[in-house]
Amino acid sequence: MECEDETRITFSQLKEECQQLAQKLANLHINKGDHIAILSPNDATMIKIVHALSYLGAVAVLLNTKLTxxxxxYQIVDADVKVLLYHESQADKAEGLHIAKKCNFSKISGLPRKHTLLQEELHLDDPFTIIYTSGTTGFPKGVVHTYGNHWWSAIGSALNLGLSEKDKWLAVLPYFHVGGLSIFMKNVIYGMPVYLMEKFDVEGVHRAIMEKGITIISVVTVMVQRLLNYLGEANYPKTLRCMLLGGGPAPISLLKKAQAKHIPIVQSYGMTETSSQIVTLSFQDALRKVGSSGKALFPAQVKINKQHEDEAIGEIIVKGPMVTKGYYNREETNEKSFAGGWLATGDLGYLDEEGFLYVVDRRNDLIISGGENIYPTEVENALASMSGIREAGVVGKKSQQWGQVPVAFVALDNADLTKEKIIAYLKDLLAPYKIPKEIVFVEALPRNASNKLWRSKMKEWVEN
Amino acid sequence: MECEDETRITFSQLKEECQQLAQKLANLHINKGDHIAILSPNDATMIKIVHALSYLGAVAVLLNTKLTxxxxxYQIVDADVKVLLYHESQADKAEGLHIAKKCNFSKISGLPRKHTLLQEELHLDDPFTIIYTSGTTGFPKGVVHTYGNHWWSAIGSALNLGLSEKDKWLAVLPYFHVGGLSIFMKNVIYGMPVYLMEKFDVEGVHRAIMEKGITIISVVTVMVQRLLNYLGEANYPKTLRCMLLGGGPAPISLLKKAQAKHIPIVQSYGMTETSSQIVTLSFQDALRKVGSSGKALFPAQVKINKQHEDEAIGEIIVKGPMVTKGYYNREETNEKSFAGGWLATGDLGYLDEEGFLYVVDRRNDLIISGGENIYPTEVENALASMSGIREAGVVGKKSQQWGQVPVAFVALDNADLTKEKIIAYLKDLLAPYKIPKEIVFVEALPRNASNKLWRSKMKEWVEN
Incomplete structure (x- = not known):
């Protein structure tokens, strides 16, 4: 582990420190199977506490610091949390929470080491973490990840991306999300160095890539956009072998721009329920299959659940040992969502003749207009390909005549663009019914805590 | 898959061919769980049949062609084999075997494709192969490997050696041994090309390394010796990143010679019961820990079972998901050999302060002389370090006075060497009780079917 402030710890130090932390945490009467919440920004101590809990057999409930x-x-109650551990920066929020026992990180480190039997072996079927789905729709649900889910996720990724003794993975995504956390599972499973950053700031991440020997970085689309702008005419070192792109589909124009600069973007598809990526486009196929999310990580499987045999597009369903066995305390939902071991993702997509997955859209975002299906991503890609448009989001708006019509939110780089010019541009690219009926100029698109495009917020705007 | 005769098949062809083979084999009424013996030299069809059997859920019993x-x-009866499948070259032997059903490879390929439900998913706990231990002592026992044993073996190796899209593994060890077979498990699990060779001939293997882009080759000591001699003053291409050395301890003099030529020898320790290597010396530690077999492959464990706390050396015991759950139909032995999930290997060794394993000797070969322990490998290493000695083997001989005394079998490169010169040379290296009491000159040392030094044969020589 290597941090921004230049501190480094070796694997044997990490083991030693986490075992000591476990002995300190034992003072809080944490037992095997207990649910322990952690509220922390990206921080090495947070990760050490997660490992320490594994020595006690406890389950880490990772809380999102951006939540109210x-x-x-709600999550603390829903997950039956026994103790809350929090970073000093979260004291204000933590103090207002109702829970029997709480303890901040520096208080933990001051506790004496209690003699406790630490687990020497882990069982793959035991739960290790609970992470709530971002919950852009409905109430959040706690996704339970076993050690095995994390293990298979890390292995599936290594079988796809390869593994080199030179690897160093930059961890800047939030660690309380599975995409960020999974880097630390790879850290200890691969025996691979990681470089920790508290948060995404374009200059800091750029400098880390240029100077710190980073070979892989996990990113979301908005990060790539900012990094590419910052990079300008320069190039990244050749040692950067993978920008693993998650968190929803990326505009094709961005992928092409990255390709032109030989930036090794690897698109992927995954969610909290799949312990991060479950479908990934390998290096070999990147040029040939632009826009695809790739193939299922071995040994996972992906299928399309079609309502009618002659349709190409249907709901994406996935199965594999990295897929959660279910949500905590949601028996009814689990029965529905995991029929036959297959997770119904709620996303729409199709497989091409070689079995590559193309994610078309989130099912909930599908716009149906006059009996025609409109996939917002397609309209967004068209908008984003226009010079002068920085980013665009599209949602449906109720319409008496058509059921729904598409509305676009657009952030500009070039103030000279007008709605008329944009519509004229789109007319060459899209069928008439797909052209947005309204275009709203905004400073920036709304994004949720994982930096995903927050469509439900745009829908609210449209409805009010 | 790439063969010596330049034929190549892609992964999708392999899948297609194996599924067709499975449909052909279905004519022989092969059902899930049936034991099907395969008698074949190294051959692509043999490997395809192994995969084909997995589509039927049958278990492949791999027979050693060097056996009488x-x-x-004995093995066919012991393993309850239902059908024997054999390569044309084995027709003479196969015809003499008593078994209800047999079929040679070309006859299989001529069978019609029967409509059969092929397995779409494998279960890690299901048995996949049975391989008999080489049985230098006692009756051979059938080691049952599950799909999971093979899977975890391949993954443990990848986590240690890394995995590159440039990798191509040369398969020249016998495929009916687990060391050879494991290459084909890696082949399909990693999605990595393999280069097949029927048998070890030094010129052919040399040429393959020089010309075929081989990055990894599995070898035993005697192969390295011959390759190094053949290599002479030349060097291997830098793309050769690993010579994975198994099949018993290698003389330190050989390791040093390889190191001087920058040949990336990676020593390992394993056995049929561990689905090939379970302890391996990583690249990083190769120079620092010459003579060690390394550390347990993640997530396996290795310990030393000592009779007295103050001894450093004891029996090596291992545990991990690549270790067989037991021998076929040997309940009593299984209870003894797998106490608490730990396999008692019968080998002697110690761990250094950093946890690196040093294999000292096979327990059965330990020579006890006048109350002092003599480890044959130590004496052999001393002999092998003498210029003019090609190889040496040491065993114990009964002695009225001392219980046992060591006897050396020596093959010379230099006919001028005398017993007196050898004894004089050893006196500087070994304590008096370790010096062989007899030295016997031989053309070559006896080796078993896996090219391991066949100590029990030397013991017979000594006793007669």
């Missing part, structure tokens, strides 16, 4: 107090309280 | 008919008959 009400939302945090 | 009596020995083969």
């Amino acid at each position: 107090q009400n939302e945090l309280q | 008919q009596n020995e083969l008959q």
Whole structure:
């Protein structure tokens, strides 16, 4: 582990420190199977506490620091949390939460080491973490990840991306999300160095890539956009062998721009329920299959659940040992969502003749207009390909005549663009019914805590 | 897959061919769980049949072509084999074997494709192969490998050696041994090309390394010796990143010679019961820990079972998901050999302060002389370090005075060497009780079918 402030710890130090932390945490009467919440920004101690809990057999409930107090309280109650551990920076929020026992990180480190039997072996079927789905729709649900889910996720990724003794993975995504956390599972499973960053700031990440021997970085689309702008005419070192892109589909124009600069973007598809990526486009196929999310990580499987045999597009369903066995305390949902071991993702997509997955859209975002299906991503890609448009989001708006019509939110780089010019540009690219009926100029698109495009917020705007 | 005769098949062809083979084999009424013996030299069809059997859920019993008919008959009966499949070259032996159903490879390929439900998913706990231990002592036992044993073996190796899209593994060890077979498990699990060779001939293997882009080759000591001699003053291409050395301890003099030529020898320790290597010396530690077999492959464990706390050396015991759950139909032995999930290997060794394993000797070969322990390997290493000695083997001989005394078998490169000169040379290296009491000059040391030094044969020589 290597941090921004130049501190480094070796694997044997990490083991030693985590075992000591476990002995300190034992003072809080944490037992095997207990649910322990952690509220922390990206921080090495947070990760050490996650490992320490594994020595006690406890389950880490990872809380999102961007949530309101009400939302945090809901998760603490819902997950039957026994103790809350929090970073000093979260003291204000933590103090307002109702829970029998709480303890901040520096208080933990001051505790004496209690003699405790630490687990020497882990069982793959035991739960290790609970992470709530971002919950852009409905109430958040706690996704339970076993050690095995994390293990198979890390192995599936290594079989796809390869593994080199030169690898160093930059961890800048939020660690309380599975995409960020999974880097630390790879860290200890691969025996691979990681470089920790508290948060994404384009200059800092750029400098880390240029100077720190980073070979792989996990990113979301908006990060790539900012990095590419910052990079300008320069190039990244050749040692950067993978920008693993998650968190929803990326505009094709961005992928092409990255390709032109030989930036090794690897698109992927995954969600909290799949312990991060489950479908990934390998290096070999990147040029040949632009826009695809790739193939299922071995040994996972992906299929399309079609309502009618003659349709190409249907709901994406996935199965594999990295897929959660279910949500905590949601028996009814689990029965529905995991029929026959297959997770119904709620996303729409299709497989091409070689079995490559193309994610078309989130099912909930599908716009149906006059009996025609409109996939917002397609319209967004068209908008984003226009010079002068920085980013674009499209949602449906109720329409008496058509059921729904598409509305676009657009952030500009070039103030000279007008709605008329944009519509004229789109007319060459899209069928008439797909052209947005309204275009709203905004400073920036709304994004949720994982930096995903927050469509439900745009829908609210449209409806009010 | 790439063969010596330049034929190549892609992964999708391999899948297609194996599924067709499975449909052909279905004519022989092969059902899930049936034991099907395969008698074949190294051959692509043999590997395809192994995969084909997995589509039917049958278990492949891999027979050693070097065995006599009596020995083969024993294994066929012991393993409850239902059908024998054999390569044309083995027709003479196969015809003499008593078994209800047999079929040669070309006859299989001529069978019609029967409509059969092929397995779409494998279960890690299901048995996949049975391989008999080489049985230098006692009756051979059938080691049952599950799909999971092979899977975890391949993954443990990848986590240690890394995995590159440039990798191509040369398969020249016998495929009916687990060391050879494991290459084909890696082949399909990693999605990595393999280069098939029927048998070890030094010129052919040399040429393959020089010309075929081989990055990894599995070898045993005697192969390295011959390759190094053949290589002479030349060097291997830098793309050769690993010579994975198994099949018993290698003389330190050989390792040093390889190191001087920058040949990336990676020593390992394993056995049929561990689905090939379970302890391996990583690249990083090769120079620092010459003579060690390394550390347990993640997530396996290795310990030393000592009779007295103050001894450093004891029996090596291992545990991990690549270790067989037991021998076929040997309940009593299984209870003894797998106490608490730990396999008692019968080998002697110690761990250094950093946890690196040093294999000292096979327990059965330990020579006890006048109350002092003599480890034959130590004496052999001393002999092998003498210029003019090609190879040396040491065993114990009964002695009225001392219980046992060491006897050396020596093959010379230099006919001028005398017993007196050798004894004089050893006196500087070994304590008096370790010096062989007899030295016997031989053309070559006896080796078993896996090219391991066949100590029990030397013991017979000594006793007669």
